[in-house]
Amino acid sequence: MSQSSYDVPAKGGFSFDLCKRNDMLIQKGLKSPSFLKTGTTIVGLIFKDGVILGADTRATEGPIVADKNCEKIHYMAPNIYCCGAGTAADTEAVTDMVSSQLRLHRYQTGRDSRVITALTLLKKHLFSYQGHVSAALVLGGVDITGPHLHTIYPHGSTDTLPFATMGSGSLAAMSVFEAKYKEGLTRDEGIKLVAEAICSGIFNDLGSGSNVDICVITKGNKEYLRNYMEPNPRTYVSSNGYSFTKKTEVLRTKITPLMERVEITEVTGEAMEE
């Protein structure tokens, strides 16, 4: 009986082919690369007219700062934003996924998204992965039913609170909130308190640092204040600018910007016809 082998078409889902080999390597002494975590301090609070979210901007890979100015406040809907702590890939992926689901839902229903919809979609996803998707989120927004603030834990449980903190710096930030929060804060008081809480995390927690990002959401309006505060500027900058060592002669300089600015010009004219 001839033994013939044929290629099985790849099925969807996780491929376990390399797991045995990875286990063998770990046993032999290989240290597996650690994933990019956002050490993080993220906070949210409800003020008189809506919700204010805040986050630091440090992303760590073990003891190293991998990104000094990352964005932890993710867009979910025009009226809903979500701060993410935990594994950076997980928070990005899960917030992007639910953001698309919300958009499709908006097209289908013809209405603005509600915060509780985002909450249910996120908690369902995280619960089904039993905590292995390491994403701890602070979800806030203002919808037709009013301002809402929720925390979502990696195992899928949620809490609804007037003020919330998550991440490694959550204890430092929570101590500021517990001391100074009161109901009915004005916009400026709220921003000041959020900035104070994030700074408390930045200066007292090793996993958090760099700048403060703030997002203010009110009925019908949102303000994303990227790098609202920069309490950790680079103090010693060489005045010579960039130069090569040991009198290397520069022959040619070419600077390629990594982010292209694309200008879209609309061509007005007749519509295409068959």
Added chain:
Amino acid sequence: MDLNLDAPHSMGTTIIGVTYNGGVVLGADSRTSTGMYVANRASDKITQLTDNVYVCRSGSAADSQVVSDYVRYFLHQHTIQLGQPATVKVSANLIRMLAYNNKNMLQTGLIVGGWDKYEGGKIYGIPLGGTVVEQPFASGGSGSSYLYGFFDQAWKENMTKEEAEQLVVKAVSLAIARDGASGGVVRTVIINSEGVTRNFYPGDKLQLWHEELEPQNSLLDILNAAGPEPMAM
């Protein structure tokens, strides 16, 4: 100090359900802990399933939230199909089906309580494993260990609504005093033929028990006052 902020969110908890003459009173504390950190000091562990049936949740926060969400959904459909409010027994049974069939994956103890026109006020306890037990009073969570003897002595048949609520508040308050994983405020829900009443007792307004100190504004007041006697054999 190892806080272990990555530990799954669990509700240390004290939850109670008590029947009285004409209905039931459900009670719970409000502490949700992640390891040694209190993640939410004002959580609401008494969740609505239908207009006349509520459930007290304990154990894993995620598991208990998901189970009660599913059962709320099933009961909603059941109520539409039946044309009448769902009974407490049916609600308890639906919870039991989920808890028993998924016993390997879930870690949550629940107390279902409500009022319906056929049986009146009823309490069903559904601990880990998925047993369902109809009881005149039930307690659950880590704080319940301190209440078994208390209830044996203090629960009486045919209490009035006020007596029953006072009993529940006293019991949760006693458990909070002794159990580190319970704390915060005491929430109660009274369900009877007239409807549902939610009450809230802030932690600093509860009766003080043995060796409990008054809430203080300054540490200096405590230091200058006479301290409690050292423990003697």
